[in-house]
Amino acid sequence: MFWGGLWSHVYLGHLESVLTSLLFAVAAVAFIGVLNARGVWRTVVASLLALFCLGAAVFQLTRGLALEQARETAPAPLLSAEPAEPEGEFDAPGFGSDSELRSLLAAARALRDSLAIEDPTRARALSDSGYQAFETRTASYFAQARDLRERAARVTADPPPGMDEAVEYLNLALQPLLTAARDLNRFFHAENRDEERRLFDSFRQNAQAADVPLRQAEARFGSPSPDAAP
Secondary structure, three states, X not given: OHHHHHHHHHHHHHHHHHHHHHHHHHHHHHHHHHHHOOOHHHHHHHXXXXXXXXXXXXXXXXXXXXXXXXHHHOOOOOOOOOOOOOOOOOOOOOOOOHHHHHHHHHHHHHHHHHHHOOOHHHHHHOOXXXXXXXXXXXXXXXXXXXXXXXXXXXXXXXOOOOOHHHHHXXXXXXXXXXXXXXHHHHHHHOOOHHHHHHHHHHHHHHXXXXXXXXXXXXXXXXXXXXXXXX
């Protein structure tokens, strides 16, 4: 980039010098023609051509000097500022803390209670818009369950002091919770009634199975454990 710009600068400057010299040479030849002209009209025409050539040469010279001055006075290009390096490695706040564990337990409890009151067998009686809303809701349940598993894995790697058992029971609750949310979402893509029945039974069993270890985790953390949803 640097050498290309330097070569362009030298080449253009040389070309402008050659062009200016050529115009002055043509103007000189034109004035010689004026001196050798015979007759009034020839002298007038030769004079006009000579003046035109001289004017073009002066214009080119003035333009070249102005460009050269502009190049010399132009400020140096600013170097792009490099992004500042962070002073320390960034760690997402909350992982391994009591507040993160409390948040996980609350979110797991809310998801479990929401799943417990869902009944996919009634979906066929819903309107088209209601059916689509129900299917969208089940996809959201599944996404929430996967997010909880990922967050719990980070807490498991660095549990809060004295909360190892609470984290262990939380992980035991999240596995059936994830399976329940997955089967509820798959219910809407079942190919036949037998598959629907299998997914429904698995959904119910896993939603119920998640409640006991979740209560154990809440008890060890000291969170109030609500009554089980029907």
